[in-house]
Amino acid sequence: MTSLQLGAKEEMVEKFLDAAARGDLTLVSTLLSHVPSLINQKGDSGWTGLMLAARNGHFGVVEALLSQGCDKFLVNSSSQTAYDISKFWGHRNISNLLSRTDEGCQRVLPGSDLHQQENYFSREMLDRLSGKRADKVWMEAKRSDPGTVYLLFSNLNPMISSSKEDEDNRVESRLCRFRFEAVKDLLQKPQTLVIFLGVEKRKTPFSSSSSSSSPLQTEEVTQEPPAWFAISTDEDAAELLKRCREKHSCFPKLPHRDLLKLSEEEAGVVAQARSVLAWHSRYSFCPTCGSSTKMEEGGYKRRCLNSDCRSLKGVHNTCYPRVDPVVIMLVIHPDGNQCLLGRKKIFPTGLFSCLAGFVEPGESMEEAVRREVEEESGVKVGPVSYVSCQPWPMPSSLMIGCLAVAISTDIKVDENEIEDASWFTRQQVTETLLKGPRPALTIPPRQTIAHQLIRHWIGMNSNL
Numbered sequence: 001m002t003s004l005q006l007g008a009k010e011e012m013v014e015k016f017l018d019a020a021a022r023g024d025l026t027l028v029s030t031l032l033s034h035v036p037s038l039i040n041q042k043g044d045s046g047w048t049g050l051m052l053a054a055r056n057g058h059f060g061v062v063e064a065l066l067s068q069g070c071d072k073f074l075v076n077s078s079s080q081t082a083y084d085i086s087k088f089w090g091h092r093n094i095s096n097l098l099s100r101t102d103e104g105c106q107r108v109l110p111g112s113d114l115h116q117q118e119n120y121f122s123r124e125m126l127d128r129l130s131g132k133r134a135d136k137v138w139m140e141a142k143r144s145d146p147g148t149v150y151l152l153f154s155n156l157n158p159m160i161s162s163s164k165e166d167e168d169n170r171v172e173s174r175l176c177r178f179r180f181e182a183v184k185d186l187l188q189k190p191q192t193l194v195i196f197l198g199v200e201k202r203k204t205p206f207s208s209s210s211s212s213s214s215p216l217q218t219e220e221v222t223q224e225p226p227a228w229f230a231i232s233t234d235e236d237a238a239e240l241l242k243r244c245r246e247k248h249s250c251f252p253k254l255p256h257r258d259l260l261k262l263s264e265e266e267a268g269v270v271a272q273a274r275s276v277l278a279w280h281s282r283y284s285f286c287p288t289c290g291s292s293t294k295m296e297e298g299g300y301k302r303r304c305l306n307s308d309c310r311s312l313k314g315v316h317n318t319c320y321p322r323v324d325p326v327v328i329m330l331v332i333h334p335d336g337n338q339c340l341l342g343r344k345k346i347f348p349t350g351l352f353s354c355l356a357g358f359v360e361p362g363e364s365m366e367e368a369v370r371r372e373v374e375e376e377s378g379v380k381v382g383p384v385s386y387v388s389c390q391p392w393p394m395p396s397s398l399m400i401g402c403l404a405v406a407i408s409t410d411i412k413v414d415e416n417e418i419e420d421a422s423w424f425t426r427q428q429v430t431e432t433l434l435k436g437p438r439p440a441l442t443i444p445p446r447q448t449i450a451h452q453l454i455r456h457w458i459g460m461n462s463n464l
C-alpha cells in the first residue's frame, strides 16, 4: 500500500469515527456501505465507532452498528468495552441494548444457546419479587388492590375452565382468575392459605425483538403491574365452583393429565403455586421439634411456634419450601443409533419413557444418572451431559434432563422399579415422533421433559 493509499484509508477511518461520535447515522451508514471493514476499526485513540457512539449516547448509531455485525467485545486501551463506556456515562438505554444480544452470550459462554429448550412448567410470566415477601405493608396493600389476580386452589389443584379448541376436540384449559371482591370472604378465614406469586412481568421496549430508539415510556413505569396470589381453601369444591361465571369450570381430578392442557404461561404459574401449597400441606408441624408452625413471608417460610426450637437460631432449610432434584436421562447406545427407554407398570400399554430417579444426598447429578440407570436397567453409563430441566409440580421435583452414553448394553431390569426396558432404534423413535401408522412404541406427551429429551436426541442429527 502506498503512503497515499494509507493516508486515504486513515482519513476514511477518522471520518467514520467522527460521524459515529457525532451521531450522524446517515454518514455512518453510507461509509459502511462503501467500506464494511470500517465497522470494527479503531482510531488513534484506540476507540471504535461503537465506543464513541456509546460514549456520546447515540442510540441509533449503536443499534445500526450492532445490526450490521459490529464486534461489541472489543476494548479500548483502558480495557473498556462499549458497554462499560455507556454504563459509565449513564446511557442506560444503550447499556441495556449492549448487554442484550444472544450472540453476546455465546461469546461469554461458548456453546451456550440462549434459545435453550424451554420446557412446559418452566415459563416465568411473573416476577417473583422475593424482596417484597417480608414487607407486610406492601403485601397487605397488594392483597386488597382491585387489580390483583387470585387463583383458587382446592386439594392442590387450581380452578380451571375448559373449552373445546379445535376439530380434533383438543381441549385447552385456562386458569379461573378472581378479583379481590370475589374472594374477600375467603381471605378472612383462618384456614385459608394465601401465597404471593409475584407481579406480572413488565415488557420493556428493549425486551421486544423490534428495537426502538425511544426511552422507557413514563406511563409504563409509573403504573404498578398486577400482583398474583394463590388461595388454598378447604371449602367444599362444589361451593367454590359457584363463584366462577365461566361455563365449564372444574378442579382437575388427574393433575398429571389435566394440568398439561394449560398455556405455557399459566403452567409456569401453577408449577410455582402447586409446589408451595404442597409444601404447606405436608409441613404443618416443625420437622425439627414437632411443634406447630405458622406461615410467613407471603407463603415462602414457616416459623416454628416453639420459642426454644433450634430452627429459630440461624438459617434452616426446614423453614423454606423444598424442591427434590430428580435426574431423567436418555441413554444412548454406544453405536449412537439406539436409545434406552423403560416402562413402569402403571404406564398405559406400549408407552416407554426415559429412565429417571431421585438424586440422593451427597451425590452429583452425573453419579445419580449412572447409579439410577444401572439400578433400573443394569446398563453401565459413561459420559453424561446436561440438556435442560423442568419443574415438575407433582408435588415438587426438579427434573434434570441429561443425555448419557452407555458403556455396556446388556439389560437386566429391576422389576421393583420398572416393568421393562429396551433399546429402540432411531428409526423406531422417529416414526413415533412423526406419528407413523404402526409405531413400535408410544412416548410421553410433548409437555414432558422425557419427550423433549427424545426429540432433542433425534433432532441432533436430523432436521426434525
Ligand SMILES: NC(=O)C1=CN([C@@H]2O[C@H](COP(=O)(O)OP(=O)(O)OC[C@H]3O[C@@H](n4cnc5c(N)ncnc54)[C@H](O)[C@@H]3O)[C@@H](O)[C@H]2O)C=CC1
Binding pocket: 324, 326, 328, 353, 354, 355, 356, 357, 358, 372, 390, 392, 394, 397, 399, 417, 444, 448, 449, 450, 451
Ligand atoms: N416429567 C417427566 O417427563 C417425568 C417425571 N418423572 C417424575 O420423576 C420422579 C422420580 O422418578 P422415579 O423413577 O419414581 O424415581 P426413583 O427411580 O428414584 O424411584 C422412586 C423411589 O425412590 C424413593 N425415593 C427416594 N427419594 C425420594 C423422594 N425425594 N421422594 C419420593 N420418593 C423418593 C421412593 O422409594 C420411590 O418409590 C417421579 O416422581 C415422577 O413423577 C418421571 C419420569 C418422567
Ligand SMILES: [Mg+2]
Binding pocket: 356, 357, 358, 372, 375, 376, 417
Ligand atoms: Mg430408581
Ligand SMILES: [Mg+2]
Binding pocket: 355, 356, 357, 358, 372, 376, 417
Ligand atoms: Mg426411576
Ligand SMILES: [Mg+2]
Binding pocket: 357, 358, 372
Ligand atoms: Mg431412586
Ligand SMILES: [Zn+2]
Binding pocket: 286, 287, 288, 289, 290, 291, 304, 305, 306, 309, 310, 311
Ligand atoms: Zn420447631
